[in-house]
Amino acid sequence: MTDTSPPLFVRRRLRQGRDRLATVLVTAGGIGVILALLAIGVFLVVEVVPLFWATGATQVVSPETLWSPLAGGDDSVGHRWDPTASLVEGESPRVSLVPLAWGTLEAAAWALLIAVPLALGAASHSALFMSSRLRSHLKPTLELMEALPGVVIGFVAGLVLAPWVERHLADVLAMLLLLVPGLLLAGSLWSCLPPRLQQVMPLGWAGLWLLPWLLLMVVVAQALSPWLEAWAFDGDLRHWLEARLGLDIAVRNAMIVGMAMGFAVMPSVYALAEDALSGVPRSLAEGAQALGATRWQTLWRVVLPAASPGIFSAVMIGAGRAVGETMIVLMASGNAALMTWNPLDGLRSLAATIAIELPEAGPGGPHYRLLLLAALLLFVFTFLVNTLAELVRTRLRRRYRRLGGGA
Amino acid sequence: MSLESDSRMRVFRGEGPGAWLAAGSVAFSLLALLALLALLAIRGLGHFWPADVALVMLEDGRQLAGERVQEVPLPKETGRERLYRTGNRDLDGTRWDWVAVSAIAAVSKPRDMVVLERRRWGEAIGRLTALESETGERVEGEAAWAALEARLAELTSLRQALDTLRDEVILPRVRALEAGGDVGRELAIANARLRELQAAMEGGQLTLTTADGERLTVPLEQVVRARRPNAMSPLDKIIAWGEGVWRFLSEGPRAANTAGGVWPAIFGTVLMVMLMSILVTPFGVLAAIYLNEVAHQGRLTRLVRIAVRNLAGVPSIVYGVFGLGVFVYGIGGTLDEWFFDAALPSPTFGTGGLLWASLTLALLTLPVVIVATEEGLARIPDQQREGALALGATRLEMLTRVVLPMATPAMLTGVILAVARAAGEVAPLMLVGVAKLAPQVPVDGDFPFLHLDRKFMHLGYHVFDAALHGGDVQAAMPLVYATALLLVLVILVLNLTAIFLRHHLSTRHGVLGRR
Numbered sequence: 001m002t003d004t005s006p007p008l009f010v011r012r013r014l015r016q017g018r019d020r021l022a023t024v025l026v027t028a029g030g031i032g033v034i035l036a037l038l039a040i041g042v043f044l045v046v047e048v049v050p051l052f053w054a055t056g057a058t059q060v061v062s063p064e065t066l067w068s069p070l071a072g073g074d075d076s077v078g079h080r081w082d083p084t085a086s087l088v089e090g091e092s093p094r095v096s097l098v099p100l101a102w103g104t105l106e107a108a109a110w111a112l113l114i115a116v117p118l119a120l121g122a123a124s125h126s127a128l129f130m131s132s133r134l135r136s137h138l139k140p141t142l143e144l145m146e147a148l149p150g151v152v153i154g155f156v157a158g159l160v161l162a163p164w165v166e167r168h169l170a171d172v173l174a175m176l177l178l179l180v181p182g183l184l185l186a187g188s189l190w191s192c193l194p195p196r197l198q199q200v201m202p203l204g205w206a207g208l209w210l211l212p213w214l215l216l217m218v219v220v221a222q223a224l225s226p227w228l229e230a231w232a233f234d235g236d237l238r239h240w241l242e243a244r245l246g247l248d249i250a251v252r253n254a255m256i257v258g259m260a261m262g263f264a265v266m267p268s269v270y271a272l273a274e275d276a277l278s279g280v281p282r283s284l285a286e287g288a289q290a291l292g293a294t295r296w297q298t299l300w301r302v303v304l305p306a307a308s309p310g311i312f313s314a315v316m317i318g319a320g321r322a323v324g325e326t327m328i329v330l331m332a333s334g335n336a337a338l339m340t341w342n343p344l345d346g347l348r349s350l351a352a353t354i355a356i357e358l359p360e361a362g363p364g365g366p367h368y369r370l371l372l373l374a375a376l377l378l379f380v381f382t383f384l385v386n387t388l389a390e391l392v393r394t395r396l397r398r399r400y401r402r403l404g405g406g407a
Numbered sequence: 408m409s410l411e412s413d414s415r416m417r418v419f420r421g422e423g424p425g426a427w428l429a430a431g432s433v434a435f436s437l438l439a440l441l442a443l444l445a446l447l448a449i450r451g452l453g454h455f456w457p458a459d460v461a462l463v464m465l466e467d468g469r470q471l472a473g474e475r476v477q478e479v480p481l482p483k484e485t486g487r488e489r490l491y492r493t494g495n496r497d498l499d500g501t502r503w504d505w506v507a508v509s510a511i512a513a514v515s516k517p518r519d520m521v522v523l524e525r526r527r528w529g530e531a532i533g534r535l536t537a538l539e540s541e542t543g544e545r546v547e548g549e550a551a552w553a554a555l556e557a558r559l560a561e562l563t564s565l566r567q568a569l570d571t572l573r574d575e576v577i578l579p580r581v582r583a584l585e586a587g588g589d590v591g592r593e594l595a596i597a598n599a600r601l602r603e604l605q606a607a608m609e610g611g612q613l614t615l616t617t618a619d620g621e622r623l624t625v626p627l628e629q630v631v632r633a634r635r636p637n638a639m640s641p642l643d644k645i646i647a648w649g650e651g652v653w654r655f656l657s658e659g660p661r662a663a664n665t666a667g668g669v670w671p672a673i674f675g676t677v678l679m680v681m682l683m684s685i686l687v688t689p690f691g692v693l694a695a696i697y698l699n700e701v702a703h704q705g706r707l708t709r710l711v712r713i714a715v716r717n718l719a720g721v722p723s724i725v726y727g728v729f730g731l732g733v734f735v736y737g738i739g740g741t742l743d744e745w746f747f748d749a750a751l752p753s754p755t756f757g758t759g760g761l762l763w764a765s766l767t768l769a770l771l772t773l774p775v776v777i778v779a780t781e782e783g784l785a786r787i788p789d790q791q792r793e794g795a796l797a798l799g800a801t802r803l804e805m806l807t808r809v810v811l812p813m814a815t816p817a818m819l820t821g822v823i824l825a826v827a828r829a830a831g832e833v834a835p836l837m838l839v840g841v842a843k844l845a846p847q848v849p850v851d852g853d854f855p856f857l858h859l860d861r862k863f864m865h866l867g868y869h870v871f872d873a874a875l876h877g878g879d880v881q882a883a884m885p886l887v888y889a890t891a892l893l894l895v896l897v898i899l900v901l902n903l904t905a906i907f908l909r910h911h912l913s914t915r916h917g918v919l920g921r922r
Contacts, residue, residue: 015801015804016801019802019803023803026696026700029693029694030693030696030698030702034711034715037714037715040725040729044725102635117431118436121428121433122436125426125432126431138433141437142436143902147748147899149830149832149898150833151870151891151894152870152891152895153443155870155891158874159875159880179431180428183427183428184424186431203426206427206430206433206434207437208437210431210434211437211577213434214438218608230555246442254480256875263439263443266436270436291702295421295426300426303517317720320720324720324725325722326834327833327834327867327871330834330871354727354728355727355834359837363736372732378721378722378724378725382720382721383721383727384723386716386717390717396732
């Protein structure tokens, strides 16, 4: 064997050995990385368990205190989250997770209430009506919107939007009331336009040329709001809400969180719903239109039902994001652990509680483990919701393939 | 049916109201996005514009001078009120003044109003009446302004000389002395020079007459900058604006994060994200190659793939909890016991730091990289692999010579998306090592140069902290806007790069597929 060129069989051995080594390394590395990822769930479970089984120094918190109301509570508030003051010797712990879970779900519900109609409307418009050029620009734009950091949205919501809304409650109400009639008015006005103008402003580009119209609506709403306030609310909406309905109004409230998080969640719901809608085999929609259905009827009766599992999974993904979003809730909600139906009052979510309290809670103590339990809840919830969405989506894809092949 | 009624009916019979509501939701979302970006851009960039100083005379004879900030309707009454930033916090106790518009008698913009930026107490606004130089000469009137400008230029160059002396001469000598070197003489010379410079900077003061006639004396070394915005031409203002933006990007924060710049936060963000991408890229690619090329494509692999995909949807705060529990308390605590026993009980690695933050974010973005790389790998036609194998290549050679080069754009897209996600995440960082104000940057001249155990500043956390925890939130707001704008710009650029790459990728593979 000479040094300069080893015989062929040695080289082949070397190559095969290297190949085998690389395969082993890749396998080990790949499995290792995936195990490290999956270790998150295991870690949370392992850390939470001592909360319920006493092992030496840790204080045991009975599971009942986490969700049942306080016995002999002094007031109407049965559930309390007050770990720093109550996790000391000799006191019954007030560590009910119920108000936190309530706050989380309330914030998510408001966010979805705003995000889902917007996202579905936008998705159906872009899947069926929008010109393909605008659509190819809209998708990346909304992806950019999805990438906006939560801390920026939270800052704008909590420090700019919230004080403004507090001062202009009536304006916001007037805008909400005017939004739908205003859009319908735009539609009927458009149909009265001469055909040449209609060609200049086709429905396919309505997403853009409705922008100035919406701005006009905002101005009109601001002009009308004093009349609205004087006519329906004795001249002061805020006072009316407080006196007549007995609502407390906090500057940073569930409504603001809902708006901000709706804004943050909307793009991801849109992207998935749009995928589902535009994935419906064209033959279905074309068949319906050939039978004389309008595009809207096609959407409503044919495309939407066919894509409904995809829409469902889009909403699920949105719910998962809304439940876990931390910074927006932290900055825009006031973080008071309340349980009310009042959308104008504050709330405190699980994620925000973890962010606030975990750095202060020493490792190993009951407070620390309680917060880890909260994290585990979030983990399990989002993991289940996402898995459900993913399974539904896989099934949907198979269904499309069948429909497309059969037609 | 007449033509006219036909055209009127068509919209509701033709497409129905739903079509318009759907179009409206697109427009509404775009409007919200544009409004947010415009708000950030206008407020964030507008802060650096040298605004005119208005001298306001009120009906009751009081006078005030300040920059007009905003005007809103009075609560519970008709009429409006205006907010002026009047500065002079050491005299009035506040730097803001609300004035009812109806109470204003006259507003003028005299050219000689001076705005001083000071090291302490924020801005001072007034007329320059006198300047006493370091030698005790007293100048008044217009000459005082010229003398002030000259002296400030001098002070700036002195300050620069001082900084270079400290960073390049004294600090290395001090370190050498600590290490046992014999540099005492050199250090003494340098210290003498330092004292000389400091002495040259001392002395001199200026007197400002505020709008309501009070006198304010400011030592010259306290003055950072002075300008007369009402006398500036538009070109001067643009130059001043550019300088303001540059200082914001290049200086450290002052006055409890309510003034100054964000350089340490930019540095911390970039460094953390770089470390994170160094960690996440090899592991993510490795896992993707395993899942797509090596693993048996059975039920288990499919389940693992779904699980990995779902981990991308797990809230970031959960990753933060994991990072705190496992990296900081678990691994960090153990490292401290083994190697940094001397420093205990004050933790070295057992507390949040750069390394743990990067690791946590790497874990958080791992699913993003895995999913993107896998998509890229799956898109490569099997013929390519089979062709390579048929020519006698081993699997390793097939992977490194054929498959990976073709999947590079997909990997790059994944990494860029991961970086964009990591740059905007704040919640997990709050648990694993971000700091409100880090006195030491994690990189310096001390061995080992990169200090992985140090806490660092972050743009996103800076926004959160200055907006919610600052003392004078109103004063910090413009800087928060600017910081938020900067963060959004960084993330937009990263995402645009990813979108561009993906577009490039799809066209290239489109060509491949057709062939």
